[in-house]
Amino acid sequence: MILQIDAALLKTMADSAEAAWPAEACGLIVGRGRGQLIRVTRIVPAPNLLADTSDRFELDPAARIRLEVELRDAGGKDRVVGHFHSHTDGTADPSGTDRAQAIEPELAWVVVGVVDGQAVQTLAHRLDTKRNAFRPVPIRTPKKRCCQTASGSA
Numbered sequence: 001m002i003l004q005i006d007a008a009l010l011k012t013m014a015d016s017a018e019a020a021w022p023a024e025a026c027g028l029i030v031g032r033g034r035g036q037l038i039r040v041t042r043i044v045p046a047p048n049l050l051a052d053t054s055d056r057f058e059l060d061p062a063a064r065i066r067l068e069v070e071l072r073d074a075g076g077k078d079r080v081v082g083h084f085h086s087h088t089d090g091t092a093d094p095s096g097t098d099r100a101q102a103i104e105p106e107l108a109w110v111v112v113g114v115v116d117g118q119a120v121q122t123l124a125h126r127l128d129t130k131r132n133a134f135r136p137v138p139i140r141t142p143k144k145r146c147c148q149t150a151s152g153s154a
Ligand SMILES: [Zn+2]
Pocket: 085, 086, 087, 094, 095, 098, 111
């Protein structure tokens, strides 16, 4: 799996992580695509039922059900491809708690590391059920062509 995530959507996750600090933020990731490349189309922040702690999250299952129903009713290609949460110690690798909670190998786990209320890094992983461990998932951010002159070079 490779996740293609626009800068604006990466920022949505970082903003959500910073707003939740010193608790963990969490939310759902919607995308489309078959095979290796998944293009993320939407980030949907969701309530963390354990927001009174600083090192755990439990994404409100009602938020996921609502989103799944909405996507199904829309009849498009978008589906839930993963979720994100934040770590308040700055790390963006999944923790031991995350490994114990991971049960859906088809979902990407995106973690935003936050230090002193500032998002510092974002990494993605996916559960490898054979090894019972997380494997890194590359995040690709397409560059926008914003600054070219009419002659094609700046
Ligand atoms: Zn975690």
